[in-house]
Amino acid sequence: MAEQHLTKSELAIMEVMWEQEEALTASEIIKASGDKEWKNSSIHLMVNALLEKGFLEVAGFKKTTKNYARTFKPTMTKEKYFVRKVMGNTPVAEKKKIYMQLLKEVDEIETLDTIKEEIYARKKELENR
Structure with missing residues (x-):
C-alpha cells in the first residue's frame, strides 16, 4: 500500500475500528463513535x-432489520499504521536513529x-529468505 494520508474524520473512524473486536456495519460505526x-x-x-x-476491507454482510449491510474491518493494526506513517519514506540511516531513540525511551x-526476542526472531526470518 502506498503511503496514504488520513483526514481527521477518517482517522476517527479507524480508531473506532481498531477498538472493536469484530467487523462493523456503517450504522455500528456511528453507534460506537x-x-x-x-x-x-x-x-x-x-x-x-x-x-x-486500502485501510478498510469488506468483511461480509450482516442482517439488519429489513435488509443486509456490509461489514468492514481494518486491513492493518493501529501500530502498523503509525509505524508506516512515521517511517514511510524515511532513509535507512534516519530509521536507525529513530529505532535507537525509541529504545532509549x-x-x-x-x-x-x-x-x-522479537529482534532475534525477525533476524532469523530475514536470514531464511
Missing part, C-alpha cells in the same frame, strides 16, 4: 474513501527482553 454525530451519508462517504485507500527490562 460515541460523541461524534456523523450522518449516515457522511459515514458512507468516509468508509468508501477508506476502502479506496524504554524503562522496563522485561520490555527490552521482549524487544530483544
Whole structure:
C-alpha cells in the first residue's frame, strides 16, 4: 500500500475500528463513535474513501432489520499504521536513529527482553529468505 494520508474524520473512524473486536456495519460505526454525530451519508462517504485507500476491507454482510449491510474491518493494526506513517519514506540511516531513540525511551527490562526476542526472531526470518 502506498503511503496514504488520513483526514481527521477518517482517522476517527479507524480508531473506532481498531477498538472493536469484530467487523462493523456503517450504522455500528456511528453507534460506537460515541460523541461524534456523523450522518449516515457522511459515514458512507468516509468508509468508501477508506476502502479506496486500502485501510478498510469488506468483511461480509450482516442482517439488519429489513435488509443486509456490509461489514468492514481494518486491513492493518493501529501500530502498523503509525509505524508506516512515521517511517514511510524515511532513509535507512534516519530509521536507525529513530529505532535507537525509541529504545532509549524504554524503562522496563522485561520490555527490552521482549524487544530483544522479537529482534532475534525477525533476524532469523530475514536470514531464511
